[in-house]
Amino acid sequence: MRALVQRVSEAAVRIDGAVVGEIGPGLMILVCAMAGDTEAQAEKLAARIAKMRIFQDEAGKMNRSLLDTGGGALVVSQFTLAADTSRGNRPGFSAAAPPDEGNRLYEHFSKALAGQGVEVANGRFGADMKVSLINDGPVTIWIEA
Structure with a gap:
């Protein structure tokens, strides 16, 4: 599985103008299941993201995880993360x-x-979703499991 993780101050997703999901500080996670992926890979990716230390501590260093901060996660399916751009x-x-x-x-x-x-x-x-976010940092990380 692939994910593009963005540290955000806030994020929301709308469908036909209605908010269907939103968070305050935390992570915006665009996620893509690749052909042949398994539930074990989904679980591994989830654990890695929850524990990834990309939030600032008291000294301003990226040393805290989503679990440490108590932030939320807005998870959005994004099949275009599987894009092959090698030809044409x-x-x-x-x-x-x-x-x-x-x-x-x-x-x-x-x-x-x-x-x-x-x-x-x-x-x-x-x-067909409309996603809005305020990227904090900005911090954007590509991760695979």
Whole structure:
């Protein structure tokens, strides 16, 4: 699985103008299930993200995790993280998991993250979403499991 993690002051996702998920300080997580990914990989990714030390401590160093800060996570499915841009001008997405499998692993990842003790808000798999955020830092990290 792949994720693009952004430390945020706030983030929200809207569908047809209605807010379906929002958080204050924490992490905006765009997540993509790749073909062949497993539940174990979703769980590993969730644990790594929950414990990743990218929040500032009292000395201003990135030394605290999402668990340490008590921040939330807004998890949004993002199949375009599977983009293959090696040929031509149009990305290919064949490396992404099929939709049913991608949705199952997306939901499993969200539950695994919540199981780590993180308050999780979600977008809606496959929907046309409008995502807004204030990137804090900015801190943006690509992670795979």
